[in-house]
Amino acid sequence: MSADLRTLLATQGLRLRPAISLSSDQLARPLLWAHNSDLADPTPWLEPDGLLLTDGLQFAGPAPAEAQPYVERLVDCGVAALGFATQIVHDSIPPALIDACAEHRLPLIEVADRTPFMAIIRLVSDATDRDQREQLERSLRAQRSVARAALRPDGLAAILRELERNLGCWVALFDAAGDRLAFPAQLQVPATIDERVSAAVRRTLSKGRAAAARITIEDTEITIQTVGHHGSVRGALVVGxxxxxxxxxxxxxxxxxxxxxxxxxQSRALDTARRTLRSGILELLLAGAIDVARSSVRPLWGELPAEPIRVARVSTGGQDAVGDPSGDALLATLELAAERNPGRLFFGERDGRTLVVCHADDTRWIEQLLSGHQAHSGFSAPAEWSRFSDALGEASLALRRSSAFHPAVRFDQLVDEGLLGMLEQSGARAVANRLLEPLDRHPDGAESIRESLVVWLSHNGAWDPSARALGVHRHTLRNRVDLASALLGLDLDAFAARAEVWNALQLTAPARE
Structure with missing residues (x-):
């Protein structure tokens, strides 16, 4: 191990003694170097954690250095201790230097009896060399033990156990979804910081790329490092x-x-084969070969989800799932979810999108799983397997209606909202406002014209019932409708024009604000 002040003071041949009171921490601080200098400011050539030796020449002569600034510079530089040789230039250590060292808590050692500085320097240097050599040997032994562990049948778990043993710390491995993987370990993540560690891992994994982080939680230094290459993060290793x-x-x-x-x-080739097989199963389902698909899926992944099912079409990051890092991370998460919940979901890729099939009662669970990857999704209405192709069409329509505010859309919700609801959510209100803008610019005001059009159209264009409902003469109503027709440039005697104006009025009605 490296030399420290306790070791130096205990070495009889050096004849060193403390000039001020030293604490246990000061005595145990490792010394990485020892060097001598009589410069008034040697700090430009010094590094932290060393022992500076001097015979005090800078404090003699007609213009002696001031002790306070000298010590302050050494402390700011990170010098661990100051050794002062007596009986060479000075018979004793200058009192001002003793006071300055005591004030700034810089250990001060008296080097008496003309002890050679070289003896002290050599002792520190030899100890540093031994420490570095021992560290290298320990590192090589640890590297060899980890390499041998990789050859065992349980290679990954064996590697992690060797890491734990060599570092004397706890080790945890998380999958791409941020869930901890179990392996036989001697030490566990402390319960008091467990959740915070998991949250930090999820934040690191959410970047979807190779990343590392170092954090401190309750005096525990934690290193987080993703596992896998760029664009295909497979999980994270955590060391505490x-x-x-x-x-x-x-x-x-x-x-x-x-x-x-x-x-x-090494499992990537197998993953590729699985993805290809899943895509083939989807083609069987679309072709209506449900029984063949079931028999193909059963020995590999278990049963397909029970009816009624929902089909979801998924988009990640505004891109296709295939080749997109966020899409690859989603597929890894779906694979884990399928393994842990057999028979509850099936997924695959088709036309550059990820398709997910689940039981209708599991829709919310799947939506939450997808939201963790900032994915947009469209879900079909509940359906039977025999309607798989129709359900996929519904899912595609619902996906087109998704947005940043509504990332998950269900087709049956669109049906409940009706065509007006679909038009409104697709941005048709802006078009409706533009269509009716000529009414708003008319000097007589749009309110009476709009109201007259709403009442007249709701009475299927019948003049007398509409006029009575408005409390106006039928000729007044006719004049208003003719004015609206002229302003809008539409023939309101035609059904198509009436339908267009009716939809525009409904979309811009105050009740919809």
């Missing part, structure tokens, strides 16, 4: 330690991530 990892620890974690990525990537 009592202190920040040293270089050897970081190297070991990186090696484990690389091996874990290889182990997970």
């Amino acid at each position: 330690t009592g202190a920040e990892l040293d270089r050897a620890g970081v190297d070991l974690v990186e090696s484990v991530i690389a091996l874990a990525s290889i182990a997970l990537e």
Whole structure:
């Protein structure tokens, strides 16, 4: 291990003694270097965590350095301790330097009896070299143990156990959906920080790309690193330690991530085959070969969802699922959900979109699962398997109606809203306002004209009932309708024109605001 002040003071041949009171933390602080300098400001050439040695020449002569600024500069630079040689330039340590070191809590050591600085420098240097050599040897042993673990039948779990053993810390592995994967471990994530760790992992995975994060929760240093390559994140490795990892620890974690990525990537060919097979099953379903599809799915994924079913067509990130990183992450999540909930959902890819089939009662659960990937989805109305093709058409219509405000749309909701509801949500109100704009510009005002048109059209163009409902003469009503026809440039004697104006009036009615 590295040298520290306790080791130096205990080395009899060096004849060192503290000039001020030292705490246990100061005595135990590792020293990474030792060097001598009599400059009034040596800090431009110094690094933190070292022992600076001086014979005090800078504090002698006609213009001696001031102790306070000198010590302040050393402390700001991160110097761990100051060694002052006596009986060379000074018989004793200048009192001002002792006071400054005590005030700024900079350990001050007296180097007495003409002890050679080189002896101190060599001792610190040798200890640092030994420490680095031991770290390298430990790192190599750890790397070898992890490499051997990768060859075991349970390679991934064995790798993680070796990482845990070598670092003496807890290790957790999460899948692409942010759920922790179980493996035999000696240490578990502390219950007090479990949920916060999971939330941090989900935030890291939500980026959909290779990423790393280091956070501190309740004095625990936590390293989060995604597993997999860019565009195909397979999960995340989390390591929790009592202190920040040293270089050897970081190297070991990186090696484990690389091996874990290889182990997970080896399944990509199988994943591709599964995706192709799922797409083939969808074609069977669309062709009406339900029994053939059931018999093909059963030995691989279990039963298809029970009737009534809903078919969902899904879009991620405004792009196709195939080749889109967010789409790949969604497919990985759906795969996990299907494994954990056999018989509740089936999914596949067709025409560049992901299709999901679930029991009608599971619709909300699937919507929540999709929302975690910022996906837009359109769901069919409940249907039987024999109507799979029709249900897919309904899902496609519903998907086109989705938006940032309504990412999940059900076809049966569109039916309940009627055609006007569909028109309104598709932006038709702006078109209706533009159509009726000439009425609003008329100097007589649009209110009486609009009201007259609504009443007249609701009475199927009958003049007398409409006039009575408005409380006006039938000729007054006719004049208003003729004026509206002229302003709008429409022949309101024609059914098509009447229907267009009626829809526009309904879409812009105050009750719809």
